[in-house]
Amino acid sequence: MATKTKRTSLIGALEGIVGAEFVLHTPEDMVVFEYDGSIGKSLPQVVVFPSTTEQVAQIVRLAYSVDVPIVPRGAGTGLSGGAVAVKGGIVVTLTRMNRILEIDPVNRQATVEPGVINLHLSEQAEPHGLYYVPDPSSQRVCTIGGNVAENSGGPHCLAYGVTTNHVLGLEVVLPDGEVVWLGGPLEDMPGYDLTGLFVGSEGTLGIVTKAIVKLYPIAESVRTLVAVYEEIDDASRAVSAIIASGVIPAALEMIDKVTIEAVVQAVDVEYPSDAGAVLLIEVDGLKEAVEQESEAVEAICRDLGAREIRVAETPEDRERLWAARKGALAALGRLAPNYYILDGVVPRSRLMDVLRRVGEICDRYDFRVANVFHAGDGNLHPNILFDERIPGQSERVLEAGAEIMQVCVEVGGTITGEHGVGLEKKGFMSLVFSPQDIAAMEKVRDAFSSVETFNPCKIFSTAKGCGEGWRVPTLPDLGPGSFL
Template identity: 50%
Template sequence: MEVKTALIRDLESLLGKERVISHPTELLVYECDGLTLSRHGADAVVLPESTEEVSRIVKCCQGHQVPFLARGSGTGLSGGAVAAEGGVIVQMSRMATIIEIDYDDEVAVVQPGVINLHLSEATRPDGYHYAPDPSSQKACTIGGNVAENAGGPHTLKYGVTANHILGMTVVMPDGEIINMGGRHESILGYDLVGLFVGSEGTLGIVTEIIVKLTRNPESSKTFLASFNTVEAASNSVSSIIAAGIIPAALELIDALVIQAVESHLKAGFPQDVAAILLIEIEGLNATLSAQAGEIRNICHTHGATDFKEAKSEPERAQLWRGRKEAIGALGKVTPAFYTNDGVVPRSKLPEILEFDIETGKRNGLQVAHLCHAGDGNIHPIILYDHENETETKAAMKTSREILQRCIDLGGALSGEHGIGTEKLTSFSFMFNKTDEAQMMAVRSALSPSGKLNPSKIFPTGAKCGESKIRKTVAGGGWL
């Protein structure tokens, strides 16, 4: 039987019973997000419908001294949307209204629960779209994107979420409602918006967001280049970047992933190759063909066996579906996989890809690749069997070794997923104690109680070492 604590009763009196989830059976579904390896039970889940309600919830949680955090669609891959120390999950799915679309100001005002793709679908017919396009864009929320500073294939040209947020309304950890930024590129004071985007929901709960809308490009071309070695493909990427070409997207997919995609999604990837590059260029008609020619030459110089252009919009859409849902298709070829999102300077791409595969081999595991290659953002996909404890440990070890290598090559721990609970133990690869203390000083200044989304990002003081769940399953959905 469910025993209602004072906290639950207070939350119910704020929101009504229908919007407070506290039954233990029901709470089970909130124990993890897209990263199923990290599981932690929440004490309650609440569904606010307004900024004011979020503020009241926050005050209630602070009053009861319980941790709390916001959650969108739970598609994140770093365990950011789980109650690592228990407490209350503020589920934003009922705040999912596109409040306003203003083409004169070229902005949209949205609630955090709006699905990323829904905004672009609403504006594309009018010649605009919302540029950040994480592979999970069919499902992830803009609020979640703000928390994680989400990327996506097209961020190569258009920048990540941080480059597209102008303002927001935030409920601070003490319940205070603060507006920051605005409908224009504000020039006043510290860049709070810039700081909050990517803070993984540890500084405040975003309840309204003003995003920039981007004009649709005049035209675009999508190419598929095939290679007999992964090295040739990654060298092509480095050369394209070094030539000063900025494609809209530049993605590398290796044979294992291609095999999974073609067995289920049938995207039209060639099957007898070691790797493909999915290249998209966007811009003015007048410049595209020259750029295309240059890219084609570079690929051929590096030994591309085939270089073809998508001939129609459906063909292009199918290629992109293959890319964006590739990781899901991997569920068909392996019992489980684990992946990270390390980043290296782009010229180091060939080196890190080779290292990944060797590291896997050394640990007895296969590693597949799916990279935002143009950004140097890798997604080494480590295949393992989650029912085999040795393999599970080997997979974790492989991932950590790869991340360490990324840092040694001058890179970073995370290109788009964030640190969350997942990379707590790798944080020190990149940041020393002083760097961490500087960030924690920022957090303490804005969240003195530390009750907002604790045990995320910073290893110091994190308490979620002991996962409450015994079993691990296949993790990760989209990259």
């Protein structure tokens, strides 16, 4: 009874801050806020939609004062459970704060609210000949605030860097409710790089309420090509050879045989269905450089056994090739009811070896695996196909995933390249980091705040009270609308 009263008064207080129409508290209303794009779910006590920095600050102060967990959320497309309210409490959804406050073409930067959809920023900057570089596959729905939290990547981050390379300053609400600017519109601010620490902190250090990001000039020339291989080994060799040759394409993606099988059923694209793997390669920049570099890339691809190279002749061709890449994950639903997405990174020279071992591991567990990933960065996305209705599969798919992460680390790589640790991979941090390394990260967290109820139980497995309330999850359906 006491708990219920407490919850009722919390809801009342939140309604007082944002208005009753922007607070959800019935289980039916909150059901879509219990999960993100990852495994596992947990129902919050209440979901609130602030529209100003001050409202966010009031909500955070309220949560702090009544010792209730609080979890920030953008579009909910995250792939590691960062927005899952694992201890219940308040989910703060930032999607109403979706204004682009300024696009400054002279200084090539934009100031945006956290709920601005990634692609909208590039669309608004386009008339100025500019765009926002990071392009997660979910860019039609995911938000800049979420991108900042996760340090999101995307296919076109190979040449131009991930989110952290494009954020100049952040207005944030700290876990105790204080509002502070980290960085700002200028480069080279004196002091520690707080902006750099905040980007990629997975919503554990505070809530972004404004971001100043760099815009980049749209390339005058782009060439997109597809190289078709009989064997995935040859495609892997071509990736390493392209990077070693001194050409850094704007994007260098690999799509394997299993993925192609799914994609050709789902999307109108003429990938040869009997191919062992295809590389989707994009070169951009000055037109003279694009000509030279794409010729060099073509030559390498042929030398390493490409049976066919197709060049997109029109913008529509290019769109179609990318649609197949970006729709790949959704298409996997045609092959199996469930799939478990991994995000390991390996040195680019080890791709062939690691992909073989990924295949062997999945064979051993008797799972099919579909690989569709950012090959140029060495950022793998093995998608292990399974059926959660078959007893034991959910557990075994996690075991197979753990073995794959172990292989990535063994060859000098890491457990996550762009999806984040969140809830899902925190048990694997110790594969990469010593207790002292992790303690250093916890010192950073403690310097930002000592509020233990702020987005609790994420990244670190050492936090108190996080053992219960989170079990090894069974995997929910990830259907169309999921991205990687």
